[in-house]
Amino acid sequence: MRFLRRVRIEPFILAILAAVVVAAVLPATGGAATALGWVTTIGIAVLFFLYGARLEPRELLAGVRHWRLHSVVLAATFLLFPALGLLGSWALTPVLGEPLAAGFLFLTLVPSTVQSSITFVAIARGHVSAAVVSASVSNLLGVVLTPLLVFALMTRDGAVVITWDSVGKIALQLLLPFVLGQLLRRWVLPVISRIRRLALFDKSVIVLIVYAAFSEGVADGIWSRVGPAQLAWLIAACCVLLAVVLGLTELISRALGFADRDKRVVQFCGSKKSLATGLPMAAVLFVGQPVGLLVLPLMLFHQIQLIVCAWLAGHYGRAEGSAAPAV
Template identity: 45%
Template sequence: MFRKLDSFLLCLLATVMLASVVPCRGVGVNIFNTLAIIMIANMFFLQGARLSRRAVMEGVTGWRVHLAIGLCTFALFPLLGVALHTLAPDLLEEPMWTGVLFLCCLPSTVQSSIAFTSIARGNVAAAICSATLSNILGIFLTPLLVGLVLARHASTGGGGGIGPIVLELLVPFIVGQVAQPWIGAWAHRHKKLLSFSDRGSILVVVYTAFSEAVVQGLWHRLPPMQLGRVALVDIVILAIVLGLTRLVGRMGNFERTDRVAILFCGSKKSLASGVPIASVLFSHADVGLIVLPVMIYHQIQLFACATLARRLGAQAEGAD
C-alpha cells in the first residue's frame, strides 16, 4: 500500500520535472487542457459508478462519527487555515497562501484513511463510510468554502464559476451513480485497472498546470525558501489537527475504534480530489502554484500517519 503511494509521489515529482524541462506550448496547451477535462469527468464518473447505494445508506447509522469527521474536515481545517493566514500573512507569498487555504477546504482521502484506520485497528467500516461521504460532500462544499475563504483572505479568486464544477464534476458523478446498478460490479472487479485511470488524470492535470506555470515563470516567482516555509505550514497544520482530532474523540466519549477513525479520516486531505477541483476553480496560470501545498501536505500526512498508525496498532495488540 505505502509503496504504491510512494511510487505515485515519484510519478508526480517526475511529472513536475518534465513540465519544468519540456512544458507544453501552443497547440499542445489546448490538447492537454481538453484531455484533462475529459479525464477528470471520467474519474468522477467512475467514482459514482463504484459507490454502492448500500454504502451510502450504511453511512447514516454512525452519524456521530461522521459528523465529527465532517466538522474536522470542512470546519476545523478552514478555520485553522484562516487563523494562520491572519497571524502570519507575510510568511508565504499570496499564491502559496491561496494554495494552503485551498488545501484546508478539500475533502478527506479514501484509500489512506481506510488503510491507516485498519493498521491502527480502528473502525474500518466507519472510515469507509466517512471517507466516501467526505468526497461526495467535497464536490459541493469545497467550491463553496473556497469562495468564502478566498473572498476575504486571498487575492487570487476562483476562475471557473459554478458551471464548470457542475459539468465536469457533479454531472459525471451523478451519471455514474445512475449507471452503478449495471457497471458497479465491473468497476469493483477492475479496481486496480481503474486506479491507473484516476492517477493518470491527476498526472495529466499536474503536467498541464505546471507547464502553464513554468511558461509564466514559476521557478523565478517561487524561491526555494518558499517551499520550505510551505512545508513548515503544512506540518503545523497537520500537527494541530492530529492533536485536536484526538481531543474530539476523547471529549466526545467515543469508543477507541471510533476515535481512531476520527483521528485518521479527520486529518487527511485528498490530493486525488484536490488537483482536479483546482483545475476547475482556478485559472490555468495559477493552478501549478496552488496545488504545491496540497502535494507537499499529501506526502507529509503519509509519513506522519503511517508512523502513528503502526504505533496505535502495536498498542492495541499489546492491550489484547
C-alpha cells in the same frame, strides 16, 4: 521498490514529482498545451463519473447510526481545517506571498482521502466500516462543499477569482459526471469491477493535471517567485497544520467519550486531505490563474500526511497487539 517502501515514498508520489521536473524542463506550450487541456478536461469528467459509480449509497445510509462519529469527522474536515487554513493563510502571506498562501487555504477546503484513511484505520485496529462511511461521505459532500467554501473564503480579497464560467465548468466536469455515476452505478459497477488496473487511470489523470498545471506555471515564469525560504516555510506550515489537527481530533474524541476504535476513525479520516479529489477541483476552479502554486501546498501536505499517519497507525496497531481489526 523495497527502498521506496522503506522510506515511505509511493511510486505515485514519485510520478507526480517526475511530472513537475518534466514540466520544468519541457513544458507543454502552444498546440500541445491545448491538446493537454482537452485530455485533462475529459479525464476529470471520467474521474468523477467513476467516483460516483464506486460509492455505495446503501453503505452510506447504513452508517447513519454512527451519526455522532461522522459529524465529528465532517466538522474536522469542513470546519476545523478551513478555520486553521484561514488563520494560516493570513499568517503566511507575508513570507509565502498571496498565491502560495491561497494554496495553503485551498488544501484545507478539500475533502478527506478514502483509500489511505481506511487503510490507516485498519492498521491502527480501528472501526473499519465506520471509516468507509466517513471517508465516503466526506468525498460525497466535498463535491459540493469544497466549491462553496472556495467561493466563500477565497474570493473575498480578490487573490482568487471565480467566474460564472467556472461555475458552469464545475457543474459539467464535477457534479454532472458524479451524479451520472451514481444513477448508472447498477450497470457501470460490474464493468469497472472487472478492470484490474483501473486505479492506474485515476493516478494517470492526476499526474497529467500536475504536469499541465506546472507547465502553465513555467510558461508564465511564476516559478522564479518561489525560493528555498518560501518552500521551507511551506513545509513547516504543513507539518504544523497536520500536528494540530491530529492532536485536536484525539482530544475531541476523548472529550466525547469515543471508544478507541472510533477515535482512530476521527483521527485518521478527519486529518486527511485528498490529492485525488483536490487537484481536479483546482484545475476546474482556478482556470486562468497560477494553478501550479495553488496546488503545491496540497501536494506537499499529501506526502507529509502519508508518512506521519503511516507511522502513527503502525504505533497504534502495535499497541493493540495482535487483535483483528474491528468491522
